[in-house]
Structure formats: structure tokens, C-alpha cells
Amino acid sequence: MRCCTLVVATLVCFAGCAAPQSRAPFRDPALTLQGASETIVPGKTARDALAANLGPATTVRFASGFEVWIYSMKTAAGQSSATSPAELVLLLDPAGVVQKVRIKPAYAP
Amino acid sequence: MRSPFLPPPLAIPGALLWLVLPVLLAVPGAGALAQPAGQGSLPAVTVNAQGSPEAVEKSYRKMMRGMDLFDRERSLSPGGLLRFKLLPRKRDTDMKNIALEVAGKTVDFRVPVAADDTFTLPRNQKAFDENAIVTPNRSRQTMTWRSEIRTPGLPPDTRRLGDLRLECRVGMEAGLLSNAPTLAGRLVSALLDTPAYCEGKAPQYLFFADKPLFSVALIDGARREVLAAEMLYAGASINPDLDADLPYCDCEVLVDRTYFLPLGDRSWPDDTLVEFVHMENK
Numbered sequence: 001m002r003c004c005t006l007v008v009a010t011l012v013c014f015a016g017c018a019a020p021q022s023r024a025p026f027r028d029p030a031l032t033l034q035g036a037s038e039t040i041v042p043g044k045t046a047r048d049a050l051a052a053n054l055g056p057a058t059t060v061r062f063a064s065g066f067e068v069w070i071y072s073m074k075t076a077a078g079q080s081s082a083t084s085p086a087e088l089v090l091l092l093d094p095a096g097v098v099q100k101v102r103i104k105p106a107y108a109p
Numbered sequence: 110m111r112s113p114f115l116p117p118p119l120a121i122p123g124a125l126l127w128l129v130l131p132v133l134l135a136v137p138g139a140g141a142l143a144q145p146a147g148q149g150s151l152p153a154v155t156v157n158a159q160g161s162p163e164a165v166e167k168s169y170r171k172m173m174r175g176m177d178l179f180d181r182e183r184s185l186s187p188g189g190l191l192r193f194k195l196l197p198r199k200r201d202t203d204m205k206n207i208a209l210e211v212a213g214k215t216v217d218f219r220v221p222v223a224a225d226d227t228f229t230l231p232r233n234q235k236a237f238d239e240n241a242i243v244t245p246n247r248s249r250q251t252m253t254w255r256s257e258i259r260t261p262g263l264p265p266d267t268r269r270l271g272d273l274r275l276e277c278r279v280g281m282e283a284g285l286l287s288n289a290p291t292l293a294g295r296l297v298s299a300l301l302d303t304p305a306y307c308e309g310k311a312p313q314y315l316f317f318a319d320k321p322l323f324s325v326a327l328i329d330g331a332r333r334e335v336l337a338a339e340m341l342y343a344g345a346s347i348n349p350d351l352d353a354d355l356p357y358c359d360c361e362v363l364v365d366r367t368y369f370l371p372l373g374d375r376s377w378p379d380d381t382l383v384e385f386v387h388m389e390n391k
Contacts, residue, residue, distance in 0.1 A: 058338075060345045062365045063200075064321065066388055070338045070346055084337050091323050091388055100323050102386075104335040 025071040027055030033088045033103050036071065040090065040101050047096035057090075065094025073106065083108055165252050168284055169211055169241040172230055175256060175283025178304065185275040185379055189258040192227040193285070195245065196253050196317060200362050208246045213239030227257055253359035254285040255317065263382070270327065271379025274372050277307035277314045286359060310373045315343060315358075321365035324386040327377055336368065343367045 024031055036054055039045075050057075050069065057069040069090040084107040091100040172193070179191045197204055209220040209228060216235045220243070222228045230243065245252065256279040258272040280286065281304045306312055318325075325336045339347045343360050351364075360367045365388065371377065 058346050060342050062321070063362070064365065066321065066365065068323075068338070068342070068346075072338075087338055089324070089338055100386075100388075102324055102335070104337065107334055 025055070025057075025074060027053070033071070033073065033086055036088055037101050037103055040098055042098055042101060045098045047092060050090070050092075050098065067092040067096075165247050165249050166242040166244040167254060169213070169230075169233075169236050169243050171282070171284040172243060173232065173237055175279040175285070176230065176232075178282045179256075179258070179275065179279050182275055182278060185271040185278075186258050186260060186269070188260045188262075189269070189272045189275065190261065191279065192223075192229055192257045192259075193283075194255050194257045195222065195226045195228075196255065196359075196363060197251070198253050198359055198361050199251050202247065202251045202362075209243065210245075211236050211241050211243050213241030215239065216241060254280075256280045256283060256285060266385045266387070268383045268385075269379070270370065270372075270377055270381035270383055273316060273370055273383060274307060274379065276316070277312065277372055278304035280314070281306055308373045311340070311369060311371045312373065313344070313369055314372070315360050315367045316370065317360070317363055318366045318368065318385055318387070320385075321388040322368060322385060323388050325368050326384045326386075327371075328382045328384055329377055329380070336370075340369045341367065344369070 024033075026036055031054070039053055040050070047067075054071065057071050059070070060068045062068075069092065071088040073086040084104075086106040087104040089102050089104065090098050093099045176191065183189075195204070195207060195209075204226055207222045207226070209222050211218050211220060211230075211233065213236050216233065216239055218231075218233070218236075220228050220230060222245075233241075256276045258276045258279065260269045260272055263269060281302050284302065286302065307314060322341055325341060327334050327336070343351070343358060343364050345351050345364060348354065355361050355364070370383065
């Protein structure tokens with residue numbers, strides 16, 4: 001039996017890719033992690049709306065039916081790869097509804 | 110890139126594995142490696158024929174050595190209490206009514222297992238001298254083992270980093286990880302599974318939380334850092350080969366409870382609290 005499944009979604013590179021700062025991982029390249037988190041209502045926002053509004057994420061699916069969606073800021077050119085990038089992490093319950101939201105800031109090495 | 114989720118015995122540089130394996134395969138009879146210490150550069154590997162080939166078993170001597178290390182390195186966990194813990198490795202592993210036995214050539218005694226699947230191992234010189242095995246009444250590959258060191262009185266849903274540093278060191282010394290199903294894998298493990306592994310900045314020693322995890326943070330006074338998602342779930346978020354690798358990981362059915370820690374990053378003192386947010390609040 002498969003315990004969990006990893007889906008690494010393709011991240012599409014928009015015009016924002018050339019910006020000198022860390023790049024947002026969202027469909028709307030101007031969206032910040034904080035801004036993205038404010039579009040999500042725990043207990044209400046569902047998987048389809050999430051994908052439509054924010055775009056594809058790296059997801060980890062567990063045998064329990066829970067899923068974790070991860071949107072990571074991408075390291076910009078010139079930024080140390082040792083820097084732990086900022087992340088928006090979402091927990092979806094087995095029904096596909098967001099239950100928890102958290103933001104991890106970037107940390108310098 | 111090497112799979113980041115693999116537990117220590119398999120998480121070795123590929124080049125090293127391929128360097129070691131041909132040497133092992135060229136040896137006429139694997140037992141040739143079971144030589145006394147001092148006759149070669151390889152550590153001694155004991156082949157124990159006392160137990161059933163189908164049973165889970167651990168070396169009593171190694172577990173005693175883990176307990177000795179705990180006593181020697183109490184400064185990492187001055188108030189901590191050491192127990193050993195059994196964990197399921199398969200979805201259908203029955204964790205109820207486990208009968209745990211220490212068995213040597215002439216010595217044989219039962220070890221009580223608590224309701225939380227932990228136990229302490231009594232010191233017994235005869236069992237040590239007879240190189241006894243510690244074995245539950247369960248089949249091989251159905252369980253895994255860890256040391257568990259907890260300082261009483263911590264806030265709910267927290268652990269102490271020094272306790273976990275010592276857990277790693279005791280676990281490696283005691284030979285508790287169960288990730289290498291083949292003889293070659295076990296021989297490689299014998300070379301690499303040492304407490305020194307725990308000194309790496311972010312060693313891939315898998316810890317298991319009590320419940321599925323959503324977040325893990327380190328807290329030292331005013332300094333608070335949340336671990337990256339890749340430090341959770343056995344590194345699943347950066348390992349596209351997870352499903353293929355899982356049968357070789359003793360985290361097979363506990364992935365949602367696993368996390369790595371920056372054990373060797375001494376900017377985090379031993380008193381650092383490791384704070385857990387679980388998937389479910391219940």
C-alpha cells in the first residue's frame with residue numbers, strides 16, 4: 001500500500017522571475033505569502049479554489065487522507081542557497097478543505 | 110541527488126556505497142568480516158544465530174552500550190529519563206500485548222512493555238556475556254525501535270533539544286534503527302551507524318512525534334525558528350521517489366509524524382525547546 005504520494009507541481013515562470021528579490025511561487029507573481037494567506041479561510045477554502053487562486057503547489061499526500069501544500073519562495077540569483085526560504089504551508093483535511101495555514105519566514109544561514 | 114529522506118543506514122553518499130559493495134561481494138563468505146576487533150580496519154560484525162530468522166531482534170550488548178552512553182553523556186539531558194520505544198513499521202502491525210524477551214544461551218527473561226510501547230531494559234551481566242538478543246513476538250520488518258529521552262515537566266507539545274541530541278546518540282550506539290534489509294546493507298550500517306553521525310548540522314536521523322505533524326519550531330528565549338517543510342515528513346517535499354524508497358525506511362507508516370533536527374547546530378543550546386503543532390487538535 002502506498003503510504004503517501006508526492007506531487008511536485010510544475011512551477012511556471014512568469015515575468016516576475018527576473019526580479020532581484022526572492023520570487024513568489026503563485027499564479028499571480030505579485031502576490032506575497034502574507035497576501036496569499038489572507039485569501040484562505042480555514043474550514044472553508046477547498047482544494048479547487050486553492051489551485052485556481054494560487055496555482056500549483058508542492059503537495060504531500062498521506063494515507064490518512066490529509067494533504068500538505070507548500071508554496072516556497074524561490075531563491076533569487078545572488079542569494080545564498082543556504083538561506084532557508086520563506087514558505088506558505090497549508091493543511092488540507094481528507095475532504096480537501098484547508099484546516100490550517102502557516103507562514104515560515106526566510107532565515108539566513 | 111541522494112534521496113534526502115532515507116534514514117542513516119541507507120543515507121550514504123552513493124559513491125561510497127558503490128565503493129563498499131564490491132569489496133563486500135568479493136569477500137569469500139560474509140562471515141569473513143565477522144573478525145575480532147583489531148584484525149582489520151572494519152569493525153567486528155557479530156552473526157547471532159540464537160534467534161529465529163523471522164523475528165525482530167536487537168543486540169542486548171548494543172542496547173547496554175547505548176545505556177552506558179546515556180550515563181556518560183548525561184550533561185546533554187541532566188533531568189532526562191531513558192526508555193526504549195517500539196513503533197509500528199507496517200499498517201497492520203499489532204502493537205497490543207507485545208511480549209518482549211531477552212534470550213541468550215542460558216539466560217531468558219521477559220521485559221514488561223508499557224501501554225505507550227516503551228520499556229526499560231534491566232542490566233544483566235549474564236545476558237551481556239552470552240550476547241543475548243532482545244526480541245518481541247513479532248515478525249521481522251514489522252516494527253522499528255528508538256530510544257526515548259524525556260525531561261519531565263516540559264510544556265505540552267514540546268521536547269528538549271538536548272534530550273533529542275542524546276536520543277540520536279543513544280539510538281545509534283544501541284543499533285536501534287531498522288532500515289537495512291540485506292546483509293550488505295547491515296555491513297554498511299556497521300561502518301556508518303555511530304553516535305558521531307548525530308553531530309552533523311542536519312543529520313537525517315528520523316525522529317517520530319507522538320501524532321501527525323503540521324509544524325515544528327525551535328525556541329530559545331526570544332529566538333524562534335520554524336523548520337522548513339523539507340525537515341518534516343522524511344523530506345517528502347523534496348523527494349519525488351518517496352514511494353519507491355519507503356519500503357527501506359523504518360518510517361514506512363509513520364511519515365506524517367517524522368522530522369529531522371539540526372542536531373549539530375550548536376547555536377541552538379541543549380535547553381532549546383522543540384515545539385510541535387499537530388495536524389489535528391484532538
